[in-house]
Amino acid sequence: MADPTVTGRILRGVGGLYWIDGPDGVLLEASARGIFRKTGEIPTAGDQVDCVPSGDPDRPWQIVGLHPRFNSLVRPSVANLDGLAITLSADHPPPDYLLVDKLLILCFALDIEPLLILTKTDLGEAGSDMLEPYRPVGCQLLEACPQDADSIGQLQDWLSGKTVCLAGQSGVGKSTLVNRLFGSEKMAVGRVSDKIGRGRHTTREVVFFPFAGGYLADTPGFSTLELHEVGIRAEQVTLGYPEIGRLTEPCRFQDCRHLGEPGCALPGGPIHPERLARYRLLRTQLEAVNQYAKKGRGRTTAEPV
Numbered sequence: 001m002a003d004p005t006v007t008g009r010i011l012r013g014v015g016g017l018y019w020i021d022g023p024d025g026v027l028l029e030a031s032a033r034g035i036f037r038k039t040g041e042i043p044t045a046g047d048q049v050d051c052v053p054s055g056d057p058d059r060p061w062q063i064v065g066l067h068p069r070f071n072s073l074v075r076p077s078v079a080n081l082d083g084l085a086i087t088l089s090a091d092h093p094p095p096d097y098l099l100v101d102k103l104l105i106l107c108f109a110l111d112i113e114p115l116l117i118l119t120k121t122d123l124g125e126a127g128s129d130m131l132e133p134y135r136p137v138g139c140q141l142l143e144a145c146p147q148d149a150d151s152i153g154q155l156q157d158w159l160s161g162k163t164v165c166l167a168g169q170s171g172v173g174k175s176t177l178v179n180r181l182f183g184s185e186k187m188a189v190g191r192v193s194d195k196i197g198r199g200r201h202t203t204r205e206v207v208f209f210p211f212a213g214g215y216l217a218d219t220p221g222f223s224t225l226e227l228h229e230v231g232i233r234a235e236q237v238t239l240g241y242p243e244i245g246r247l248t249e250p251c252r253f254q255d256c257r258h259l260g261e262p263g264c265a266l267p268g269g270p271i272h273p274e275r276l277a278r279y280r281l282l283r284t285q286l287e288a289v290n291q292y293a294k295k296g297r298g299r300t301t302a303e304p305v
């Protein structure tokens, strides 16, 4: 008898029910039935999995194998990303640059290509200037406006052939971009509260869609991301600031942590002063966590991200 196993990509997993993009683009509905309990692994969106027929008409397939991940994120919970489209809005909600920097650190630590998207440039006098501090990072920067076909075309080009997630605060317009890219109402869009200027967490789950030869996922917006909780160590903070590696003049001390040591070449270098301040804040915070863990009073989460 022919081997009934098929391999596919998880598009969405909610309440133990998985949607899998199977061979020839056929959608398979599957369960995982606790077989991964022993290993502690939970299949998640973006995972490559092997499935066999289950005999259950409600969930006709069963996931029996999980392919090794080349990376994964905890928030949003996704695996095997080529790119992360970090989305921030010019206003409403006001941009959270610290969150952007944290996501950049994750990208560079996990070998995920970042793209910075600035939305809502029609609001206030915001605009190109807001992304300027990120130009020395070297990643692609994009001002996206749902009405501007040009910017949507550039976004489509960048997404082409990749597995990508949109990530960022609630209300920045991630689902609006997804709908614009597909030209249809794939995702519900929510209003941003006028009173507090915050999004309403309209998107509640990660959903991948096959798109432009790859996959694109919308994700729930979030505001808190603790780097130590996702396994990032103090020394890795530097990864999120590639400008630091491009100093022409070295710091006086070879092991300079760039926290204000004498002869540090960073101030006045290619890094934007606000980015430098955030680098120092994050590095100092993570060093404090490391110290605490070393003294044996606490525990860091050294699990892989």
Ligand SMILES: Nc1nc2c(ncn2[C@@H]2O[C@H](COP(=O)(O)OP(=O)(O)OP(=O)(O)O)[C@@H](O)[C@H]2O)c(=O)[nH]1
Residues within 6 Å of the ligand: 119, 120, 121, 122, 123, 144, 145, 146, 169, 170, 171, 172, 173, 174, 175, 176, 177, 188, 189, 190, 191, 192, 199, 200, 201, 202, 203, 204, 219, 220, 221, 222
């Ligand atoms: N003015 C303006 N409003 C926009 C733009 N893009 C999106 N919006 C509005 O912003 C609000 C939030 O948009 P969503 O697409 O739901 O935002 P989201 O990032 O998916 O939010 P969550 O699902 O909560 O994470 C909606 O009212 C959109 O119409 C834009 O470029 N300009």
Ligand SMILES: [Mg+2]
Residues within 6 Å of the ligand: 174, 175, 176, 187, 188, 189, 202, 203, 218, 219, 220, 221
């Ligand atoms: Mg949304």
Ligand SMILES: [Zn+2]
Residues within 6 Å of the ligand: 251, 256, 257, 258, 259, 261, 263, 264, 265, 266
């Ligand atoms: Zn230095």
